Amino acid sequence: MDDTPEKSKAHDNIEDNLDQVVSLLRKHHLVANLVHKQDMPHHDLVEGLVHKQHLAELHTVLDDMHPADVARVLEALPLGDRLLVWDLVKAERDGEILLEVSDAVRESLIKSMDSDELLAAAETLDTDEIADLAPDLPQDVIQDLLESLDAQKRARLQSALSYPEDSVGALMDYDMVTIRADVTLEVALRYLRRLKELPDQTDKLFVVDRDGALRGVMPLQRLLLQDPEAKVADVMAEEVVTFRPQDDATDAAQAFERYDLVSAPVVDARNRLVGRLTVNAVVDYIRQESDSDMLSIAGLREDEDIFSSVWKSVQNRWAWLAINLVTAFIASRVIGMFENTIGKLVALAALMPIIAGIGGNSGNQTITMIVRALALGQIHPDNARKLFTKEISVAALNGLIWGSMVGLFAYLLYGKPALGLVMMGAMTLNLLLAAVMGVSIPMLMHKFGRDPAVGSSVLITAVTDSGGFFIFLGLATLFMAYLG
Amino acid sequence: MDDTPEKSKAHDNIEDNLDQVVSLLRKHHLVANLVHKQDMPHHDLVEGLVHKQHLAELHTVLDDMHPADVARVLEALPLGDRLLVWDLVKAERDGEILLEVSDAVRESLIKSMDSDELLAAAETLDTDEIADLAPDLPQDVIQDLLESLDAQKRARLQSALSYPEDSVGALMDYDMVTIRADVTLEVALRYLRRLKELPDQTDKLFVVDRDGALRGVMPLQRLLLQDPEAKVADVMAEEVVTFRPQDDATDAAQAFERYDLVSAPVVDARNRLVGRLTVNAVVDYIRQESDSDMLSIAGLREDEDIFSSVWKSVQNRWAWLAINLVTAFIASRVIGMFENTIGKLVALAALMPIIAGIGGNSGNQTITMIVRALALGQIHPDNARKLFTKEISVAALNGLIWGSMVGLFAYLLYGKPALGLVMMGAMTLNLLLAAVMGVSIPMLMHKFGRDPAVGSSVLITAVTDSGGFFIFLGLATLFMAYLG
Numbered sequence: 001m002d003d004t005p006e007k008s009k010a011h012d013n014i015e016d017n018l019d020q021v022v023s024l025l026r027k028h029h030l031v032a033n034l035v036h037k038q039d040m041p042h043h044d045l046v047e048g049l050v051h052k053q054h055l056a057e058l059h060t061v062l063d064d065m066h067p068a069d070v071a072r073v074l075e076a077l078p079l080g081d082r083l084l085v086w087d088l089v090k091a092e093r094d095g096e097i098l099l100e101v102s103d104a105v106r107e108s109l110i111k112s113m114d115s116d117e118l119l120a121a122a123e124t125l126d127t128d129e130i131a132d133l134a135p136d137l138p139q140d141v142i143q144d145l146l147e148s149l150d151a152q153k154r155a156r157l158q159s160a161l162s163y164p165e166d167s168v169g170a171l172m173d174y175d176m177v178t179i180r181a182d183v184t185l186e187v188a189l190r191y192l193r194r195l196k197e198l199p200d201q202t203d204k205l206f207v208v209d210r211d212g213a214l215r216g217v218m219p220l221q222r223l224l225l226q227d228p229e230a231k232v233a234d235v236m237a238e239e240v241v242t243f244r245p246q247d248d249a250t251d252a253a254q255a256f257e258r259y260d261l262v263s264a265p266v267v268d269a270r271n272r273l274v275g276r277l278t279v280n281a282v283v284d285y286i287r288q289e290s291d292s293d294m295l296s297i298a299g300l301r302e303d304e305d306i307f308s309s310v311w312k313s314v315q316n317r318w319a320w321l322a323i324n325l326v327t328a329f330i331a332s333r334v335i336g337m338f339e340n341t342i343g344k345l346v347a348l349a350a351l352m353p354i355i356a357g358i359g360g361n362s363g364n365q366t367i368t369m370i371v372r373a374l375a376l377g378q379i380h381p382d383n384a385r386k387l388f389t390k391e392i393s394v395a396a397l398n399g400l401i402w403g404s405m406v407g408l409f410a411y412l413l414y415g416k417p418a419l420g421l422v423m424m425g426a427m428t429l430n431l432l433l434a435a436v437m438g439v440s441i442p443m444l445m446h447k448f449g450r451d452p453a454v455g456s457s458v459l460i461t462a463v464t465d466s467g468g469f470f471i472f473l474g475l476a477t478l479f480m481a482y483l484g
Numbered sequence: 485m486d487d488t489p490e491k492s493k494a495h496d497n498i499e500d501n502l503d504q505v506v507s508l509l510r511k512h513h514l515v516a517n518l519v520h521k522q523d524m525p526h527h528d529l530v531e532g533l534v535h536k537q538h539l540a541e542l543h544t545v546l547d548d549m550h551p552a553d554v555a556r557v558l559e560a561l562p563l564g565d566r567l568l569v570w571d572l573v574k575a576e577r578d579g580e581i582l583l584e585v586s587d588a589v590r591e592s593l594i595k596s597m598d599s600d601e602l603l604a605a606a607e608t609l610d611t612d613e614i615a616d617l618a619p620d621l622p623q624d625v626i627q628d629l630l631e632s633l634d635a636q637k638r639a640r641l642q643s644a645l646s647y648p649e650d651s652v653g654a655l656m657d658y659d660m661v662t663i664r665a666d667v668t669l670e671v672a673l674r675y676l677r678r679l680k681e682l683p684d685q686t687d688k689l690f691v692v693d694r695d696g697a698l699r700g701v702m703p704l705q706r707l708l709l710q711d712p713e714a715k716v717a718d719v720m721a722e723e724v725v726t727f728r729p730q731d732d733a734t735d736a737a738q739a740f741e742r743y744d745l746v747s748a749p750v751v752d753a754r755n756r757l758v759g760r761l762t763v764n765a766v767v768d769y770i771r772q773e774s775d776s777d778m779l780s781i782a783g784l785r786e787d788e789d790i791f792s793s794v795w796k797s798v799q800n801r802w803a804w805l806a807i808n809l810v811t812a813f814i815a816s817r818v819i820g821m822f823e824n825t826i827g828k829l830v831a832l833a834a835l836m837p838i839i840a841g842i843g844g845n846s847g848n849q850t851i852t853m854i855v856r857a858l859a860l861g862q863i864h865p866d867n868a869r870k871l872f873t874k875e876i877s878v879a880a881l882n883g884l885i886w887g888s889m890v891g892l893f894a895y896l897l898y899g900k901p902a903l904g905l906v907m908m909g910a911m912t913l914n915l916l917l918a919a920v921m922g923v924s925i926p927m928l929m930h931k932f933g934r935d936p937a938v939g940s941s942v943l944i945t946a947v948t949d950s951g952g953f954f955i956f957l958g959l960a961t962l963f964m965a966y967l968g
Contacts, residue, residue: 380503
């Protein structure tokens with residue numbers, strides 16, 4: 001297949017597509033409502049025809065759209081309209097569209113299909129694509145699918161299902177075109193012509209020996225430009241970037257970025273070719289990863305269908321809110337310890353959120369830097385101490401600058417110089433705490449093999465809240481004699 | 485050029501590279517220190533030799549590395565070591581390595597080079613690559629460069645420099661291979677063989693007419709598989725995804741993802757070919773965008789060199805801390821309005837951060853959802869109201885659930901049922917506020933053409949903090965009679 005969609009001159013704009021579908025749906029609903037309201041049989045008939053006409057038009061519009069565009073439209077429609085549009089999509093396109101929609105929307109579409117429809121949809125797909133859908137398919141459909149496949153495909157599906165989510169094995173496909181090293185380019189070309197077409201994103205062929213072991217790759221470029229009489233062995237590239245199925249997908253994505261790859265062979269421990277990784281799978285993975293980072297920073301468990309039910313949304317947001325509740329309770333109890341002090345000087349209650357808030361912001365800045373540096377492999381035992389020193393210096397300097405500002409603010413408001421000094425001291429100490437924890441938390445999580453991005457923001461904010469309240473109210477208690 | 489790096493069998497691990505360089509550097513420093521400490525001339529000589537030997541070894545190691553790998557190593561080294569390694573890199577590789585390093589690190593490297601070195605480095609690059617470096621180059625180097633280029637390249641560089649940062653024009657390159665429609669594939673192939681090699685990421689040739697207008701594209705696949713006697717016009721794909729230089733880069737990136745493109749032509753208003761966009765430029769752009777989203781969420785102005793000076797870091801973090809300071813002052817004054825109430829019941833001071841904190845978390849969840857949906861084009865005037873209703877329902881339900889928990893907590897701690905009810909009411913109201921503002925803020929920013937991602941988290945937190953304190957302390961003041 002070519003990767004050239006045969007339908008759009010300039011690239012399609014999702015908003016244009018959506019406008020078109022929505023305006024047809026609106027006409028359809030308008031008519032449906034009319035039919036519903038007016039119970040006269042004559043009207044019913046006429047309106048029913050108009051109604052059908054809109055649906056037919058919608059049908060044509062959808063047929064002309066690229067599957068990825070249909071997917072975007074489905075994601076942007078509320079559940080009722082979504083299922084109406086989904087019914088209008090040709091059954092043989094169901095599989096490819098299911099692959100394109102987000103997890104949450106896929107779930108809603110699959111729920112509306114029976115086992116036969118699902119089986120038919122899955123059978124239009126490649127093994128690696130079926131594996132991508134599998135987590136959302138009912139067990140009986142997967143069983144039926146496994147039985148319907150031939151031995152090689154069944155084995156591939158089973159192994160594809162066995163790879164962990166963030167591994168190269170889960171991203172790779174099986175569309176590799178292989179040739180032998182001992183033939184001429186001319187022979188290889190004749191073989192290709194018999195295939196009629198090459199898989200998407202084929203920029204190189206894989207050269208394997210009799211046992212399926214990878215000997216090199218033959219870029220299509222060389223096949224085109226080199227002498228047809230030459231042997232594959234003499235023209236192929238022997239030093240190749242290869243991956244293992246169990247490799248981390250993030251590392252593979254970085255290798256694709258660094259070396260500007262379009263496709264790369266995946267080999268097993270004995271160097272036998274088992275699959276291929278393509279840049280489009282890598283791009284999807286990068287997008288999905290950056291999405292899930294953003295979601296977890298905001299405290300969402302997973303991608304949410306914006307039109308999912310209220311109850312589903314509550315569940316999705318539950319986990320982080322619960323953690324946040326615990327940290328808020330702790331902060332509350334820290335303040336509770338100092339109720340006496342606050343009773344003596346109520347101004348402290350008004351000032352304390354400043355210390356906690358700016359500490360949280362500064363801690364989040366530090367932790368984001370460190371999480372990124374860890375992800376990019378920039379942190380090394382040798383330079384970790386340098387980083388610590390730097391972050392602590394930044395915090396100390398910021399503490400002096402911002403601390404004197406908040407101190408001045410407190411002094412001007414309440415006319416007590418000692419209160420200003422306590423604010424300044426507390427601010428500096430809380431920024432130092434934020435810096436130390438902002439470096440330590442992700443480094444420790446990394447050391448113990450956890451993803452430092454997940455929950456780091458919640459953790460650092462918890463520390464700077466409770467810590468900030470403790471430092472500020474503690475200092476105020478110590479120096480209460482001068483504050484009264 | 486092939487995109488197959490000729491050096492690594494399995495993909496290189498940045499940590500291995502870094503380990504190797506660091507251990508050589510460590511040996512080097514060790515020796516340098518010894519030389520420094522022992523002032524005997526004999527030792528000096530011997531150690532000096534050993535010292536040179538380590539540097540020579542480092543030289544070899546660096547020469548064998550892919551430019552992208554050298555870039556990663558430079559980013560992970562503190563300034564002193566970084567410049568030492570940079571000096572060891574062959575001058576003719578300076579240009580390609582400067583392209584690969586992050587903006588902040590590039591700045592530090594460029595600062596260490598004189599005009600002649602910079603000019604020499606830039607002259608090894610393509611026009612579009614020079615344009616990428618240009619913002620960091622001194623004005624006199626750019627002038628010298630413009631003078632050294634031929635007329636076509638100068639015109640290209642000037643137009644490349646004129647495109648805004650997030651446009652297709654800024655991402656595109658000029659490595660297009662063009663053919664005519666009226667020749668046979670055989671003739672086209674002969675022409676290609678004369679070129680000897682094709683630019684990276686060439687998966688299609690561009691078919692243009694006499695005036696340079698795009699008539700179609702010829703995928704390399706078709707060139708390989710179709711009858712060599714056929715005319716280009718009969719084999720080429722005429723419906724092509726094309727871009728304009730002024731198109732938004734984000735839209736282009738989404739089109740690459742949707743249609744799994746490897747390269748695409750960029751045309752002007754009269755459909756004349758002006759450049760080409762490739763998937764590697766798109767991948768870099770996606771990575772950079774998701775990075776800058778994360779940075780702005782955390783309140784960092786830009787990508788930071790983790791080893792930059794303390795003063796530079798303070799400046800980078802300054803802007804958001806200042807905004808945060810203003811919002812914290814406002815929240816503090818809101819509390820200040822209720823000092824009387826807090827004076828009567830100090831427990832309120834301990835409980836108020838719970839209301840503000842959970843409101844902020846919930847608001848950030850909503851705003852993240854909406855920002856993503858806007859970016860994906862999922863929000864449409866027709867469904868905006870549905871979204872509002874849904875988010876408000878989720879907030880109301882969460883308010884009841886979490887509100888009763890915090891209410892119970894307050895009641896158990898302080899033994900006052902009315903305090904529990906005030907907590908529950910304040911929590912529900914603050915979550916509703918968070919939902920309304922979490923939907924409205926990004927929608928309004930989007931409507932007025934601003935990027936809804938930037939600063940949204942700071943804004944929503946400001947609203948839920950000040951709003952939460954106001955609601956909670958206001959309710960407490962109203963019902964003080966029952967709380968005393």
